[in-house]
Amino acid sequence: MKEFMGEDFLLSNETANTLYNKYAKDMPIFDYHCHLIPEQIAKDIKYNNITEIWLYGDHYKWRAMRSYGVDEKYITGDSTDFEKFKAFASVMPYLIGNPIYHWSHLELRRYFGVTEVLSEKNAEEIWNKCNEVIKSAGFTAKSIIMKSNVKYIGTTDDPADSLEFHQEIAKDRDFTCEVRPAWRPDKVVKIGSEGFAEYIKVLGSTENTTIASYSELLEVLKKRLQFFVDNGCTITDHAMDRVYFRETTEEEVDAILKKALGGQTLTQDEIEKYNTLTMIKLTEMYHSHGMVLQLHIGAMRNNNSRMFKKLGPDVGFDSIDDGEVAKPLSRFLDALESEDKLPKTILYCLNPKDNEVLATMLGNFQGGGIAGKIQFGSGWWFLDQKDGMVKQMTALSQLGLISKFVGMLTDSRSFLSYTRHEYFRRILCNYLGGLVENGEYPADMEMLGKVVQDICYNNAAVYFKK
Numbered sequence: 001m002k003e004f005m006g007e008d009f010l011l012s013n014e015t016a017n018t019l020y021n022k023y024a025k026d027m028p029i030f031d032y033h034c035h036l037i038p039e040q041i042a043k044d045i046k047y048n049n050i051t052e053i054w055l056y057g058d059h060y061k062w063r064a065m066r067s068y069g070v071d072e073k074y075i076t077g078d079s080t081d082f083e084k085f086k087a088f089a090s091v092m093p094y095l096i097g098n099p100i101y102h103w104s105h106l107e108l109r110r111y112f113g114v115t116e117v118l119s120e121k122n123a124e125e126i127w128n129k130c131n132e133v134i135k136s137a138g139f140t141a142k143s144i145i146m147k148s149n150v151k152y153i154g155t156t157d158d159p160a161d162s163l164e165f166h167q168e169i170a171k172d173r174d175f176t177c178e179v180r181p182a183w184r185p186d187k188v189v190k191i192g193s194e195g196f197a198e199y200i201k202v203l204g205s206t207e208n209t210t211i212a213s214y215s216e217l218l219e220v221l222k223k224r225l226q227f228f229v230d231n232g233c234t235i236t237d238h239a240m241d242r243v244y245f246r247e248t249t250e251e252e253v254d255a256i257l258k259k260a261l262g263g264q265t266l267t268q269d270e271i272e273k274y275n276t277l278t279m280i281k282l283t284e285m286y287h288s289h290g291m292v293l294q295l296h297i298g299a300m301r302n303n304n305s306r307m308f309k310k311l312g313p314d315v316g317f318d319s320i321d322d323g324e325v326a327k328p329l330s331r332f333l334d335a336l337e338s339e340d341k342l343p344k345t346i347l348y349c350l351n352p353k354d355n356e357v358l359a360t361m362l363g364n365f366q367g368g369g370i371a372g373k374i375q376f377g378s379g380w381w382f383l384d385q386k387d388g389m390v391k392q393m394t395a396l397s398q399l400g401l402i403s404k405f406v407g408m409l410t411d412s413r414s415f416l417s418y419t420r421h422e423y424f425r426r427i428l429c430n431y432l433g434g435l436v437e438n439g440e441y442p443a444d445m446e447m448l449g450k451v452v453q454d455i456c457y458n459n460a461a462v463y464f465k466k
Helices: 014-024 038-042 050-054 059-068 081-094 099-112 123-135 141-147 164-170 196-205 214-230 250-261 268-288 305-311 326-337 352-364 386-399 419-437 445-463
Strands: 029-031 150-154 178-180 235-240 292-297 344-349 374-376
Touching: 014 419, 014 445, 029 445, 038 141, 038 164, 050 081, 050 123, 059 081, 059 099, 081 123, 099 123, 099 419, 141 150, 150 445, 164 178, 196 214, 196 250, 214 250, 214 268, 235 268, 250 268, 268 292, 268 326, 326 352, 344 352, 352 374, 352 386, 374 386, 386 419, 419 445
Parallel strands: 029 150, 150 178, 235 292, 292 344, 344 374
Antiparallel strands: none
């Protein structure tokens, strides 16, 4: 029997152990997509207790607590931070097979030196131990990033953002991690969403204008994107929950936009036409700036309408969609490729049924002398667990080139989530090590070591820089 989360955690053979400990373990982190708040980095926020840094905003943990029957008072409600911590601790022993169990214990070990298994019985003891570490000098947002050996962070930023905190971070010469904005225009693209017209007014005000037509919208977006580029942005990101491709014209979309700005209800056909053309226009802009496009496909968001009205979005009531992907995605990518305006692109799926769809889609649009120009993104959200990661790696290696894979990202709001890179690296090394042990790849450790280090850091460091 192996030791619980021992040195060979998730490593099942000698080759995997060698690959992880010699090549992967000490590689720096290139976290090209996350939801960290730039203001917290700029102000080098210091936390009062472990609940603030560990449970606030963590919808993964919140979902588990609800499933266990924990009252919402102890999740997002007005109970004390210790009561919330104790409530989560009571759930921990029952998270058998859930990645939260491993992530949480990795975080406790790597950042707080806690090797005990968390439960309700020892919750107060661990609460006190973690809080003593937090009170110590240097346990701040920036110190956590530095301790984690993070060299690059790509946040998620709305086109209307002033980027003032990014500018403030860039002035700190003692902070050696690059923190760059990533352009996330979901509120522009999702025309059928509540508050769309109000948002367009806000967007226009950033350029001291009123947006009343589609051409004016595009002009403002061009100016805002240039502002982001001037502030170091090389990455874009879209929550493309459903992939649409509908033939339309700019004149037709102009009428659709004016209808929406006037408060009229749009048809699904109109929504899809606006979405299609706007995505194409935006992506053409990205190509002109040499940026990377990320498409996160397949989320069904805010399913619980009562809780959405009570708590808002991103609080743990999202799930996997089962919509069509292949045909509309192919037409979207081809529309750009046919004009030679397809930028470097990363495709993520939330439904594992689409693994092979995306893994084969990549090969249709590779080229231009760019290694791995079109990427199959790492297991995302509900798939960033052992089974999901292995399936993604298997599909990519069998149908593409895993050696050019840009690797893991945290996709998290927590400064403690960098242990997910360790989790990913152990799974990666075990996957590759298994191929060697099974006689499917030679025991060329120099070559394999290079591939591992490239996936852990080097590929991303090259891919995301102009």
